[in-house]
Amino acid sequence: MGDDSPAETGPVLEVSNGAAAAAEKTPEELVAKSIAPVKKQFLRPPPVRPCCPKNHNDEVSDGNAKPAQSNVVKEKKSKRQLKRERRQAQKSPLGICPEVAKKGDVTRCPYNDNCRYSHDIEAYKTQKPEDIEGECPFMAVQEPCPYGLACRFLGTHKDGVADGDVNARRRSSEMNGLSKNVQKLLWKNKMKFTKADAKLKALGLMGHANSKIIAMLKENGPVVSKTCQVTDENGCSELPNNTDDKVELSTEIKEDGPADETFPSDESRPAKKARSGIEEEFGSGEADDGVDGQTYMQPEAEAAANIEFSENDKSLKTHPREKKLIDFREKLYLAPLTTVGNLPFRRVCKGLGADITCGEMAMCTNLLQGQASEWALLRRHSSEDMFGVQICGAYPDTLARTVELIEQECTVDFIDINMGCPIDIVVNKGAGSALLTKPMRMKGIVQAASGTVDIAMTIKVRTAYFEGKNRINSLIADMGNWGASAVTIHGRSRQQRYSKLADWEYVYQCARKAPDSLQVLGNGDIFSYVDWNKHKAECSELSSCMIARGALIKPWVFTEIKEQRHWDITSGERFNILKDYVRCGLEHWGSDTKGVETTRRFLLEWLSYTCRYVPVGLLDVIPQRLNWRPPSYFGRDDLETLMASDSAADWVRISEMLLGKVPDGFTFAPKHKSNAYDRAENG
Template sequence: MAATAPATDPPGLSPAVTVASPPSQPTPEELVARAVAPVKPAFLRPPPVREAPKEEGKAAGVTAEKKSKRQLKRERQQEKKSTSHLCIEVGKSGNADSCKYGASCRFSHDINAYLAQKPADLEGTCPFASSGMVCPYGLTCRYLSTHNNQSPENCPEGNREINFLNKDTQKLLWKNKYDFPKASAQIKLLGLKDIKKNKVSSANDDQKADIYSPDKSCELNGNDQSESPCNISVNVEPESNLCKETDNSEAEPLVASSVQLVEPRPLKKSKVEVDETQNHGAGIHDNLAESEDHKLSNGLEVPSINQSSCRTDLITIPHLREKKIIDFRGKLYLAPLTTVGNLPFRRLCKTLGADITCGEMAMCSNLLQGQASEWALLRRHSSEDLFGVQICGPYPDTIARTVELIDKECSIDFIDINMGCPIDIVVNKGAGSSLLTKPMRIKSIVQAASTVTEKPLTVKVRTAFFEGRNRADSIVSDIYDWGASALTIHGRSRQQRYSKLADWDYIYQCAQKAPDYLHVIGNGDVFSYTDWNKHLSDCSKISTCMIARGALIKPWIFTEIKEQKHWDITSGERLNILKDFVRFGLEHWGSDSKGVETTRHFLLEWLSYTCRYIPVGLLDVIPQRLNWRPPSYCGRDDLETMMASDSAADWIRISEMLLGKVPEGFKFAPKHKSNAYDRAENG
């Protein structure tokens, strides 16, 4: 019987030719090991082929015209006079004669011309009218047809914002005439050099201490700001052999507190202090012990205790244990987030279960200059019942003045000092994570800032500046004595940015060294309630976990933690969350054309993160990890597929579902490279 070819051979091929079997599908475990999200095969699709984007103008061979500053200014002035820019007072009242500037006003008063060119109203209801309030934007509101005639007296008290910058305060800051009595006295008391120079000479200038912080690496940044007058005088009466700098050492400056002040007792220096002495020329770092010989009270003179001490009249400053205490234990803490952590987003997270919120990082120098845009970062909504602000600066005097300013002008529950920001523009100024290389300056900053406010002071750091050279554990045991009530540790170094996973073992190690009164807060890669439970159970000294990118990608993580579940949220439920954000944004930025587009901009910035979320029902392994790269996949409906897209065009389509069509020529590029999983440029 003749041999026949195997039935498995494809037709037209000889028996000698073998067919390669298709590659086997990787298992979910293999995908997880490669940090690829294990999406069920039924939802996978081949990745689209994309062409490299062409630069605008090059394809057509057109070079964009470069306009001079004078020409741009002229165009802006002409645009203000155009009918599209109606005077605010006229738009609010609907009366062309309501503006007090009359014909000299820079904006248009022609109501009919404005209404003729105004875009059609958006679908939906004015967020102010839906709350029973009178819309402050009047004729310029994009939901004008839904306005009612309710009087301002009937406005509800619920949706309110506070911490606005007072105009009189702003003028004083502009003119460098704002008083900082506590900060000025404390800087002198600690023997720190005041970088803020006084333009007007005074008789007391020659009595200012010329001793800078123990950290000799602090250099002047060239700020030519004048020192504000001080209402509380600090009288320095040098005696013989007192207040003299020695060549070999500097004594520890006194710390103002309501506890007894005593002669410092030299102790064995820690490794950090030895390094600082060798590298920066710092002097001996002494500790304060209790004594009955020296007590601090109002107007009580402190006798000299060593060759570098001064006879000083001091002010009473409450000790850390006398301050208001915040119990962070077990509370859901939304991290301060650059750009996306705005007030509407924080309001949204409060509705989803967040307990603690914190404003975006504000630069101290900008706050002290009275910049309205920077002060907007301190704004607080009435729903934020436990709210803090985060500030960043390089020098003790700058931070101390900022803390005193915020304490006077704002309603807050705590102040957080950022010492972990990795952004180059911040680090190059000596602020943020660059302070991790200067532990003596960290001490000076915390001491100076904590004694000028009765609000709790918290500090946020990274593990280190350089990879493999952890430094956070060297300050965790002392930072409470310096004045901090909580320390947040992000489990990555500055050099690492967001590559690799957070080092929670090192966070646990730091927490074990912390004193009992210090709250240690861990931060990094918390993306589910199982992550939250694990970190709190693995180390009992961790008070809570700060949630950052996890909240950006899925803000309902707070609901998941409180309800202890993996929420397989639908696309419709996610759209409702976006609608809430838009409503909060219109209330915050305004319901006129400018407010609508500002809300759209921040919505798009947020959508650049939410596209990384993979629904629970599509995964072979749950929960999703923060470092997983999602493959190209289809959702369970068209909206879910669109929400999973990493294309800005799809994000714009989602915004048009909520805020109407984008203006002609609209373009958007996300500020943060949120899709760069191994390396992130943002802080």
């Protein structure tokens, strides 16, 4: 079909892909419609197909048509099915014992015949997939490969490299692992949290807030200080006679807050889930739920609480953050990003200019239960010189115990408390954005967490839970007194999600109201050095800006900001960045088959974002804005065209260029709708 004329192709059914509209409008009109103004010579002609009278659904091959998305699947396997498949894989010859594979010696396995993995080396060699082109990432740095026979780059291994400690490199370059002894204590609910419990007792947050308040009201009557309406909805977690620490609470919380059945109250929340059963070591359920929460305090904890929080020592309450400061000013901050913001991606961003990195959001309840997969989110690479972890929880006791555990087991510069996550599964548990409707609980969480450890404590929030009911400006003045070193404000409400652009005017308003001791960072839609300069120039009170989706789509945005230029990056340079990511991924997840496929999955998730980037040299108007929808276009070479595709099949093709052929039956569907645009973004 070299000619698009209907006279030669017969009846034509046009498929709208934005390219036709882009060709007919001026760049200004396209920008007004949030369509990327790609130069007309690069626009892809709209795909056409003959309109067959018998069957309009018959597909006809077209050079302009995108590859069929045969690699996309929507079904999700159950946990039971995945577990069954893992056990079957372990029993097969391909499931060779890791200890045997390291040096090809069956005597190395300490479990011998009781091992659940295969020890048949010859059977493994006959069924092992072909090696992948390229060099083993561990050989490139002249280190022993910890995967031995199982490495997919076995042909590049050198003689004698198996000698020595094969895990030495990982221990030297990555940190923040959970020790087995502590994990076992968490599994058995025998972990003691002396510092956290002492602080919780001092703040009056030891037991459930609802139970304590009911007991106090029965004894003293319904007396509440100031304007704080003590209800289950606002999460007030202090006794009515603690008038010194009360803050003003808007009366709209009860009216506009989520319903009780959506956000479980303190009284109804499951003890095992929310509190991880940790406190069962200290006492019974009655003591846990009642006013006598202190009955299961350890004697040394009570003594520490009495000494540290003495009535005669007011300085500890007035200045709790003196030795917990961290300077965010003018530094480029890579946001904690779900799924894609893993350690290999952060390493890539560090190499491209990011100053501050933060791990993916980890749920406190899972950390307190010793879940290895959740603790993996706290891993830190040695190149991350200023690193924080982000945690999420709904209650002060959960957060306080989590930060004490992190301080004990990890090396971090700050801990960020997520109070802005919009995901339903998080919000429905009373965490994330749900806390924006409960300012008294926000206060209790920050006070308990910051008072438990010496690590700097920061907060991440959105403007509000409900659109049009912004709340942070009324709380910003108190956040520093609660114990926060910094607060990051995402200029969107939870209800808004990612539709429309971020409200930076409101972020500026909050920054100007904040005390000098509280650093305020803005977040939302930063996609170029122009965006960065604009926000910094319009509000000098902003300490810095956090970069999130902009870094996912083009991680070299950090380089652009530092060098103050628009980088017309070539497809080859972009491909080299992907190579760096794959190398870091293989070092982190492993160079065996499992590690290769894990790296591939995360690479594909990232590619579902990078396809939104439009090269600078193809645009009539620069810089690209984050909400622009790219029309279908050709790149300046075949690789650039392939990288612009929003087809999962093309993302798989790119992964095969880096990690070899995908396994038989391989399927992929993006975890997030990363390549989708909300209608509201486009008018």
